[in-house]
Amino acid sequence: MSSKLGKKRLFISPMHLLWAIVFGGLFFAILPAISGHESIRSERVGESLLVQAPAQSGAPNAVTAVVVWFRGLDTLGEVSVLFLVAAALGMILGRGKNSTEPESKPNEIVAHAKTLVLPHFMLTGLYITIHGHLTPGGGFQGGVMAAGMALLLILAGDRVKHLHALHFLEGLVGSLYALVAISGIWFAGSFLGNLIPIKTEAFGTLFSAGIIPVLYIFIGIKVGTEIISIYDNFQRREEA
Amino acid sequence: MITVFGILLMAMIAISAVKAITTTKLIDSVLFFSFVGIGATILFALMKAPDVALTEAAVGTGLVTLVFLSTLRRTSEQEHGDEQ
Numbered sequence: 001m002s003s004k005l006g007k008k009r010l011f012i013s014p015m016h017l018l019w020a021i022v023f024g025g026l027f028f029a030i031l032p033a034i035s036g037h038e039s040i041r042s043e044r045v046g047e048s049l050l051v052q053a054p055a056q057s058g059a060p061n062a063v064t065a066v067v068v069w070f071r072g073l074d075t076l077g078e079v080s081v082l083f084l085v086a087a088a089l090g091m092i093l094g095r096g097k098n099s100t101e102p103e104s105k106p107n108e109i110v111a112h113a114k115t116l117v118l119p120h121f122m123l124t125g126l127y128i129t130i131h132g133h134l135t136p137g138g139g140f141q142g143g144v145m146a147a148g149m150a151l152l153l154i155l156a157g158d159r160v161k162h163l164h165a166l167h168f169l170e171g172l173v174g175s176l177y178a179l180v181a182i183s184g185i186w187f188a189g190s191f192l193g194n195l196i197p198i199k200t201e202a203f204g205t206l207f208s209a210g211i212i213p214v215l216y217i218f219i220g221i222k223v224g225t226e227i228i229s230i231y232d233n234f235q236r237r238e239e240a
Numbered sequence: 241m242i243t244v245f246g247i248l249l250m251a252m253i254a255i256s257a258v259k260a261i262t263t264t265k266l267i268d269s270v271l272f273f274s275f276v277g278i279g280a281t282i283l284f285a286l287m288k289a290p291d292v293a294l295t296e297a298a299v300g301t302g303l304v305t306l307v308f309l310s311t312l313r314r315t316s317e318q319e320h321g322d323e324q
Binding site: 063128141144148151155231234 | 306
């Protein structure tokens with residue numbers, strides 16, 4: 001911000017203070033009702049889900065079981081929302097004749113540290129994505145971490161050269177998610193049905209949990225490519 | 241579950257959230273905001289929600305700060321160019 005605005009960025013006016021008091025009073029009035037509330041045991045969803053999830057889906061991580069297995073349709077919607085955001089940003093920021101300039105004169109430390117940090121970033125992201133059904137994390141977190149590697153490269157002065165390949169991969173993986181979900185209708189009897197049978201003796205190993213790891217790898221690639229393309233659009237600048 | 245450390249952390253998050261909107265320099269604002277993300281990450285991990293903590297660390301702390309900082313840099317470059 002310019003210096004004129006910089007001096008007076010104080011957000012204090014009598015109206016704001018009044019609203020703060022009103023909302024604070026409301027919050028403290030509602031607070032005992034929330035903290036003292038005990039729901040009936042049979043109405044709680046969380047506990048029964050925690051009990052059922054590992055046995056039904058074959059994934060020890062109950063959060064992943066809920067996100068990808070019980071609520072796989074919601075995740076498909078979430079991924080499409082991300083795609084919409086990336087597409088809208090590309091429409092607004094990436095139109096016309098643009099040039100992607102590399103970051104001007106990357107720091108010596110950044111330029112050398114990228115070779116040191118990059119493999120670790122990539123490996124951690126891949127590990128978190130692939131082990132989403134066993135340990136905390138999954139496609140979203142791992143995808144963001146692996147995309148962080150690419151953002152580091154962009155910061156260190158590199159450019160996204162094969163933007164079309166990136167977009168193709170993104171679309172391909174999104175269609176594969178839908179394809180796996182639809183083929184569940186034929187092979188398992190329901191949308192997002194489990195094509196790959198769950199082996200109870202393989203519980204807790206890497207190759208278990210049916211289609212959950214497959215879907216999470218798709219989600220990881222899709223999230224990662226979308227974040228790279230969003231950041232690339234931010235880096236573009238319109239030629240004046 | 242929530243210890244003295246957790247309560248202290250919550251207070252610091254609240255203070256830095258207020259500072260983020262009242263501070264005069266935008267870069268300070270971004271850094272205070274990223275501290276809110278870091279504090280939330282530690283709180284989620286303390287409350288035994290590692291999945292949420294990972295998401296908050298990757299998105300709330302890493303990505304948002306990166307996007308804000310690079311946008312800030314681009315816009316300040318442009319304003320610098322306008323003044324000259």
